[in-house]
Amino acid sequence: MQDRVLAVAMNGVTGRMGYRQHLTRSVLAIRKAGGVVLPDGSRVVPEPVLVGRSADKLRRIAEQHGVERWSTDLDTVLSDPGIEVYFDAQITSAREEALRSAIAAGKHIYTEKPTAASLGGALELAKFARDAGVRNGVVQDKLFLPGLLKLRRLLDSGFFGRVLSIRGEFGYWVFEGGWQEPQRPSWNYRAEDGGGIVLDMFPHWHYILEQLFAPVRAVTATTATHIARRWAEDGSPYAATAEDAAYGVFELEGGILAQINSSWCVRVDRDELVEFQVDGTEGSAVAGLRDCRIQHRVATPRAVWDPDAPADQGGYRDQWESVPDNADFDNGFRTQWEQFISHVCADTRFPFDLLSGARGLQLAEAGLQSAASGRRVELEEVELP
Ligand SMILES: NC(=O)C1=CN([C@@H]2O[C@H](COP(=O)(O)OP(=O)(O)OC[C@H]3O[C@@H](n4cnc5c(N)ncnc54)[C@H](OP(=O)(O)O)[C@@H]3O)[C@@H](O)[C@H]2O)C=CC1
Numbered sequence: 001m002q003d004r005v006l007a008v009a010m011n012g013v014t015g016r017m018g019y020r021q022h023l024t025r026s027v028l029a030i031r032k033a034g035g036v037v038l039p040d041g042s043r044v045v046p047e048p049v050l051v052g053r054s055a056d057k058l059r060r061i062a063e064q065h066g067v068e069r070w071s072t073d074l075d076t077v078l079s080d081p082g083i084e085v086y087f088d089a090q091i092t093s094a095r096e097e098a099l100r101s102a103i104a105a106g107k108h109i110y111t112e113k114p115t116a117a118s119l120g121g122a123l124e125l126a127k128f129a130r131d132a133g134v135r136n137g138v139v140q141d142k143l144f145l146p147g148l149l150k151l152r153r154l155l156d157s158g159f160f161g162r163v164l165s166i167r168g169e170f171g172y173w174v175f176e177g178g179w180q181e182p183q184r185p186s187w188n189y190r191a192e193d194g195g196g197i198v199l200d201m202f203p204h205w206h207y208i209l210e211q212l213f214a215p216v217r218a219v220t221a222t223t224a225t226h227i228a229r230r231w232a233e234d235g236s237p238y239a240a241t242a243e244d245a246a247y248g249v250f251e252l253e254g255g256i257l258a259q260i261n262s263s264w265c266v267r268v269d270r271d272e273l274v275e276f277q278v279d280g281t282e283g284s285a286v287a288g289l290r291d292c293r294i295q296h297r298v299a300t301p302r303a304v305w306d307p308d309a310p311a312d313q314g315g316y317r318d319q320w321e322s323v324p325d326n327a328d329f330d331n332g333f334r335t336q337w338e339q340f341i342s343h344v345c346a347d348t349r350f351p352f353d354l355l356s357g358a359r360g361l362q363l364a365e366a367g368l369q370s371a372a373s374g375r376r377v378e379l380e381e382v383e384l385p
């Protein structure tokens with residue numbers, strides 16, 4: 001059993017996600033822990049090679065974390081046969097071209113979502129990767145959140161009986177800038193730079209619905225640009241050309257209805273920044289990022305509409321139980337990195353591929369089409385030619 005090093009080119013590590021979730025909390029944390037253990041007991045230690053457009057930022061990160069290799073020249077990095085994996089967490093609009101170059105160079109691909117700016121682009125990438133015979137994966141981190149892992153446990157146990165509906169509420173107030181610094185990059189609010197909440201969040205809703213419940217067959221969505229003027233990182237005002245809220249109804253195979261609100265213009269009166277309520281014939285659950293609460297049919301209070309009477313004793317929300325952790329939950333990004341590394345090195349199962357990423361783009365595109373036309377849009381089966 002020979003341990004080995006896996007060199008991974010990481011592009012976008014100067015950004016929020018690339019730096020915090022992927023470099024420090026995943027790849028460097030895995031290195032520190034001694035690598036990923038493969039089914040045969042051997043270990044793979046990922047070695048990051050930082051890539052980006054700012055030498056100063058890359059040098060600083062490399063020095064701070066003791067990373068030996070960094071470069072602003074993607075082509076040179078891709079021409080190095082010793083580097084086996086290319087990872088991308090760049091701004092969305094820069095992704096497609098970089099992934100294409102990496103596949104052409106024979107690298108295995110791991111990427112943030114959305115995998116491309118359009119369904120056509122995403123499908124081409126999936127086909128290109130398949131034809132090139134490289135392994136490929138897309139970040140689907142929400143599936144590895146403790147709250148959603150508990151939800152999956154409930155589904156696997158048959159707790160819900162028949163699932164009827166899902167209500168998702170995602171969002172928080174993102175400061176416009178000009179008086180308090182915005183907590184998201186300004187490109188998110190410019191359509192021409194790959195921004196917009198539909199492209200950002202519908203890929204997440206897609207894999208959650210598909211992997212936990214059933215394939216999505218139709219969508220009806222309304223979008224809004226509630227805040228039309230925002231302030232950029234340098235303090236200058238700009239026109240927000242992308243939608244900052246989307247209100248979607250998703251019809252799933254088998255008749256489950258999911259309704260998910262996504263908004264960067266909502267103040268939080270929830271326990272967590274995203275929550276999904278699942279109602280089934282036998283029980284209901286509310287799952288967030290970390291916690292999950294349940295109410296079984298035998299513990300369901302008899303709610304009776306009477307505006308003249310005070311609300312139920314103790315409040316309806318007190319009548320739910322918490323699902324215990326019963327496990328140690330690692331950072332979800334790290335868990336998925338470990339699975340991808342094992343997939344590359346030992347061919348273990350990894351269903352989160354570029355084709356599933358393309359289905360996420362299909363939902364985003366259909367959502368935008370529905371919003372633009374005011375109509376319900378059906379989703380055809382997506383296949384690679
Ligand atoms: N899975 C998840 O939960 C999340 C995923 N994402 C996805 O991750 C990706 C990155 O998002 P995020 O980290 O928030 O974005 P940031 O703006 O923080 O980072 C963008 C990165 O892209 C680089 N970049 C390359 N070209 C450009 C360009 N033309 N303009 C601006 N930046 C450029 C930046 O380099 P430089 O430092 O030189 O500017 C930086 O490294 C997006 O595709 C987004 O959809 C985002 C949030 C959460």
Ligand SMILES: O=C1CO[C@H](CO)[C@@H](O)[C@@H]1O
Pocket residue numbers: 200201204
């Ligand atoms: O993809 C994403 C998932 O959730 C995050 C929380 O707002 C977002 O930052 C994001 O862009």
